[in-house]
Amino acid sequence: MENGTNYKVRGTVLYAFMPKEVDHHSSLEMKDGITKARVCRPVTSLVFDFAKTDFMDSAGIGMLLGRYKEMSAIGGEVFVRNTSPRVKRILEMSGIYRIIRDWDKKDEEGSR
Amino acid sequence: MGERTEGIKEKTREEEEMGQGSKGYWKEEMEKGEGMKAEEVKMKEPEGVEEESVYVEFESRSHNEQFARVVAAVFAARLDPTVEEVEDIKTSVSEAVTNAIIHGYEKEDGMVHMKLTMKGRDFFVEVRDEGVGMDDVKKAMEPLYTSKPSRERSGMGFSFMEAFMDEVWVDSAPGRGTTVRMVKKLGNGTIR
DSSP, rough: TTSSSSSEEETEEEEEEOOOOEEEHHHHHHHHHHHHHHSSSSSSEEEEOTOOOOOEHHHHHHHHHHHHHHHHHHHEEEEEOOOOHHHHHHHHHTTGGTTTTEGTTTSTTOOO | OOOOOEEEEEOOOOHHHHHHHHHHTTTTHHHHHHOOOHHHTEEEEEEEEEEEEEEEEEEOTHHHHHHHHHHHHHGGGGGOOOOOHHHHHHHHHHHHHHHHIIIISSSSOEEEEEEEETTEEEEEEEEESSSSSOOOOOHHHSSTSSSSSGGGSSSSSHHHHHHHHSSEEEEOTTTTTTEEEEEETTTOOOOO
């Protein structure tokens, strides 16, 4: 599915492969999908992979914030990965990098 | 009548020099608006500026957010915009349409009206709903403010519109729906 989200659990890490466009409509589906995926196994890290994504608006930010709240409630963490320049710009403008880190740079110090 | 007009950005010097752009198009709205000077409204139209519009209306369903921004992107393509300008327009349209669907038509479905106009190198977007409206436009436009904290809204919709478009106006009143008007001046090449 081109505009769907796929999930993969590896250990305690849940990867959410984001759709081509992350808006209010697709965010609604993702919220349910992630909730269901988390029920199956204990997840301590949630990684949003934006490799396929070329569009995101503020609804996507709202969805990320919602997942961040859920994950931090259980002591987990949320990450983003493979962000295109556009997605990165949206994330930067929203200030969300103060609470969500890039998965591939998580071992570098000072990013939090 | 009785509508609120929030002019959130002051007219710029460049616009006066160009003598085109939003002034003529929003003339009527400005005449209604508060605090606009009469001489500003009476700017004369430049000769020979081509104007073209499309108008679409669609049901307030979330999958139409994508429809609206694709229509805007395709129409804007005639002005040969940069990739970034197209993305800016798409994001802003998406924000305005999502607001109409989530907030305007929260309680009952209705039609969302979108009018796109190009005039010279200016790209105008008008998104209108006949939904619940709001009494405090200023508050709604504050960064991070959301009237629906439980719905996972980031409260950044208007901030994004303001960041990506050159000007944004919002008219709204309780029970009278909301109209968002925005203009993007293509070819500025400015990254803000």
